Amino acid sequence: MSTTGHGGFWTRYVFSTDHKTIGKQYYFTAVVMALFAATWSMLLRLHLAWPQAQWPLLSKLFPGLYEGGVLLPERYLSLVTMHGSVMIFFVISLSLVSGFGNFIIPLQIGARDMAYPFLNMLSYWTIVPACFLMLGSFFAPDGAAASGWTAYPPLSALADATPGEGLGQTMWILAMALFIASFTMGGLNYVTTVLNLRTRGMSLWRMPLTVWTLFIASIIGILAFPALTAAAIMLLLDRLGHTSFFLPTGLVMGGEVLPYHGGTPLLFQHLFWFLGHPEVYVLVLPAMGIAFDVVATHGRRPVFGYRTSVWALVVIAVLGMIVWGHHMFVSGMSPYVGEYFSIATVLITAPFSVLALNLVASLWRAEIHLTPALLFVLGLMAAVAIGGLGGVFLATATSDQYLHNSYFVVGHFHLMIAVVTFFTIFAATYHWYPKMFGRQMNQTLGKVHFWLTVPSVIVGFVAMHFLGMGGEQRHLYDPTAYEFLRPIQWLNVLISIVMFVAGASQLVFLANFFGSLRFGARADSNPWLGTTLEWTTPSPAPHLNWGPDLPVVFRGPYEYRVDGAGEGFAPQNAPPRQPAAAMAGAT
Amino acid sequence: MTAAAPVLDRLPGDRPVAREPYAIGLIAILTTVVMLFTAFTAALLIRRATGDWVRVPLPGIVWVNTLILLLSSAAVERARAAVRLDASRRAGWWLSVSALLGLLFLAGQIMAWRQLGAEGVFLSSNPHAAFFYMLSGVHGAHILGGLGALAWTLGRTWTGAYRPTRHAGLTHAAIYWHTVGGVWLWLLAILSTL
Numbered sequence: 001m002s003t004t005g006h007g008g009f010w011t012r013y014v015f016s017t018d019h020k021t022i023g024k025q026y027y028f029t030a031v032v033m034a035l036f037a038a039t040w041s042m043l044l045r046l047h048l049a050w051p052q053a054q055w056p057l058l059s060k061l062f063p064g065l066y067e068g069g070v071l072l073p074e075r076y077l078s079l080v081t082m083h084g085s086v087m088i089f090f091v092i093s094l095s096l097v098s099g100f101g102n103f104i105i106p107l108q109i110g111a112r113d114m115a116y117p118f119l120n121m122l123s124y125w126t127i128v129p130a131c132f133l134m135l136g137s138f139f140a141p142d143g144a145a146a147s148g149w150t151a152y153p154p155l156s157a158l159a160d161a162t163p164g165e166g167l168g169q170t171m172w173i174l175a176m177a178l179f180i181a182s183f184t185m186g187g188l189n190y191v192t193t194v195l196n197l198r199t200r201g202m203s204l205w206r207m208p209l210t211v212w213t214l215f216i217a218s219i220i221g222i223l224a225f226p227a228l229t230a231a232a233i234m235l236l237l238d239r240l241g242h243t244s245f246f247l248p249t250g251l252v253m254g255g256e257v258l259p260y261h262g263g264t265p266l267l268f269q270h271l272f273w274f275l276g277h278p279e280v281y282v283l284v285l286p287a288m289g290i291a292f293d294v295v296a297t298h299g300r301r302p303v304f305g306y307r308t309s310v311w312a313l314v315v316i317a318v319l320g321m322i323v324w325g326h327h328m329f330v331s332g333m334s335p336y337v338g339e340y341f342s343i344a345t346v347l348i349t350a351p352f353s354v355l356a357l358n359l360v361a362s363l364w365r366a367e368i369h370l371t372p373a374l375l376f377v378l379g380l381m382a383a384v385a386i387g388g389l390g391g392v393f394l395a396t397a398t399s400d401q402y403l404h405n406s407y408f409v410v411g412h413f414h415l416m417i418a419v420v421t422f423f424t425i426f427a428a429t430y431h432w433y434p435k436m437f438g439r440q441m442n443q444t445l446g447k448v449h450f451w452l453t454v455p456s457v458i459v460g461f462v463a464m465h466f467l468g469m470g471g472e473q474r475h476l477y478d479p480t481a482y483e484f485l486r487p488i489q490w491l492n493v494l495i496s497i498v499m500f501v502a503g504a505s506q507l508v509f510l511a512n513f514f515g516s517l518r519f520g521a522r523a524d525s526n527p528w529l530g531t532t533l534e535w536t537t538p539s540p541a542p543h544l545n546w547g548p549d550l551p552v553v554f555r556g557p558y559e560y561r562v563d564g565a566g567e568g569f570a571p572q573n574a575p576p577r578q579p580a581a582a583m584a585g586a587t
Numbered sequence: 588m589t590a591a592a593p594v595l596d597r598l599p600g601d602r603p604v605a606r607e608p609y610a611i612g613l614i615a616i617l618t619t620v621v622m623l624f625t626a627f628t629a630a631l632l633i634r635r636a637t638g639d640w641v642r643v644p645l646p647g648i649v650w651v652n653t654l655i656l657l658l659s660s661a662a663v664e665r666a667r668a669a670v671r672l673d674a675s676r677r678a679g680w681w682l683s684v685s686a687l688l689g690l691l692f693l694a695g696q697i698m699a700w701r702q703l704g705a706e707g708v709f710l711s712s713n714p715h716a717a718f719f720y721m722l723s724g725v726h727g728a729h730i731l732g733g734l735g736a737l738a739w740t741l742g743r744t745w746t747g748a749y750r751p752t753r754h755a756g757l758t759h760a761a762i763y764w765h766t767v768g769g770v771w772l773w774l775l776a777i778l779s780t781l
Binding site for chain 1: 608611612615616618619620622623625626627629630633634637638639640710711714717721725
């Protein structure tokens with residue numbers, strides 16, 4: 001038996017091939033990146049609430065970003081860009097999909113490790129330079145990229161277009177290329193591991209929904225990510241090789257006509273959103289899967305509609321690949337094409353409603369234990385419901401014409417992909433922390449964290465919808481410069497204040513997380529009385545996960561209240577009753 | 588009787604671990620390769636529709652290169668046939684021929700770039716030329732990956748690791764090599780006709 005990854009310090013903690021260590025490495029990397037990206041958003045909110053105010057202290061702390069105590073306009077755009085890019089690709093993707101995915105897939109399907117442990121390590125060590133490139137781009141001569149997380153050309157293709165579009169944007173593109181390479185290696189590993197390394201008896205229809213969602217998300221990633229690779233290569237060639245893939249005829253900069261000819265910026269948008277929209281599902285589907293696992297375990301009942309949920313996931317995955325155009329309703333497309341994208345997008349609400357209603361119905365007559373993990377899943381349901389309502393107006397091309405590029409969109413996508421995924425990251429952390437570190441997090445602090453976080457983010461992001469309806473554009477440096485926005489500036493102040501509360505309450509989480517590493521109560525192998533396989537191994541799970549014998553699976557993943565009572569449950573590896581005894585019982 | 592009684596005909600062992608974990612990985616890799624070049628093809632079709640599209644005649648040497656790549660694929664198949672007959676040495680020679688032809692293909696592609704450059708056609712001169720340089724370059728990177736795979740199987744062949752009934756690694760390298768060759772035929776078709 002291989003003992004790779006269990007030797008000295010370096011092979012055990014740094015260049016480890018153990019999926020659990022790699023999962024934790026991803027998680028901690030995401031925490032560090034989150035600290036940066038959250039700090040940037042706090043600076044943005046401070047500026048948006050009081051655009052004219054001066055903050056001399058911030059000038060001293062961030063000399064490149066502030067001048068005379070005021071956030072520079074070009075640096076404002078850099079912070080928006082980097083906040084979005086880092087949060088989506090280097091925080092949510094890394095913690096939810098790469099972090100928990102690596103940690104939990106082998107444990108839940110009864111495998112000793114990933115199918116390709118070395119590739120797994122390589123994928124982590126590909127993301128590390130990507131993180132350094134992203135963060136380091138702030139030190140580029142004219143600062144970090146400023147073209148938004150979508151990096152639309154011509155802005156992103158011309159080095160002199162705006163400060164940040166020089167070396168900073170090039171570093172951004174290279175970091176994204178490394179991210180895609182790393183994520184593809186991870187997806188390859190997930191798909192192969194799920195298909196090949198399930199233990200005896202673990203048929204596909206006995207897999208926990210977390211594994212199903214990560215599996216489907218990996219397939220989506222493998223299909224969608226190459227489009228962004230292609231776009232990134234062409235964007236780099238436009239920037240460095242002076243080609244005209246995305247740069248149209250007649251661009252004028254500084255009074256001079258640029259030599260580019262015939263390119264089309266729309267092409268980039270198509271390629272970007274062919275990745276960008278499925279990426280939403282790569283993040284949201286695992287969030288939903290984890291939510292199901294948490295609800296079943298902490299609600300002590302089988303999830304409602306396991307099979308319909310899986311089929312709904314498959315339909316969402318297929319539809320999610322063919323709706324990217326709804327991000328481009330106002331970019332210029334034939335109204336017929338827009339109509340198609342509109343209808344296809346609204347269609348997704350059907351399978352997604354099945355999924356969400358199954359999740360809600362899983363609470364029906366459940367014996368609800370309001371642990372922090374379950375509380376955050378309840379918060380997720382609220383965010384999905386509220387965010388989903390806003391989505392209806394954005395999916396419809398006619399109303400989107402008005403709402404596009406406004407704070408309505410900002411509020412919507414923060415509810416759907418920031419709140420939903422962050423709440424899942426918190427739920428998953430409270431849920432699996434005992435398995436990861438062998439200790440419990442403090443439950444009271446967890447509840448404090450929840451009750452401080454949930455009202456503030458919901459109020460803040462819902463208020464953004466109203467800002468958008470009032471006509472406030474996203475990426476706007478100073479809303480008070482426009483007279484028509486001044487009457488609703490108080491909304492910006494409100495949003496900033498609740499977001500400061502939300503930001504500060506994450507310190508409770510971090511204190512709980514790091515404090516519990518040392519002071520948390522020792523956890524036994526199955527602290528939540530869960531049924532899935534990760535709870536059959538000691539906490540923390542040892543190298544190679546189980547002793548000489550892998551668990552053998554006899555049952556589905558959610559066999560709670562097996563004898564009609566709330567506390568009765570049958571782990572997946574519990575052997576069936578003797579046929580004779582069962583027969584005798586029946587007669 | 589409980590609601591959760593297990594179905595007795597699906598007891599343990601209903602799914603043994605597959606023997607070829609690399610086959611699924613290969614399918615995933617080939618999917619990303621095909622999706623990448625599909626995206627490039629879509630980009631070419633859209634870019635071509637914008638009005639300034641003038642097709643630059645491809646240098647004649649690309650046709651020679653294509654023949655070389657086809658021969659290289661054929662040589663890999665000869666190697667597989669040799670392994671099936673338990674003739675490792677012969678297989679090694681055929682694999683060497685195949686890898687050398689692959690290197691020759693890359694050298695030929697660089698020659699094609701130089702010929703185009705000598706005619707004054709560069710990356711930024713013309714959208715069609717930009718696609719030719721870019722697509723042949725990205726394809727060349729995939730050929731380099733394939734050469735790495737061929738080199739690895741060559742080592743395995745010399746050490747006699749492949750048996751007539753057990754040579755999945757060689758088969759996977761061959762499938763990758765043929766697919767990347769097929770991608771080149773596709774690229775050549777669209778670049779020489781559109």
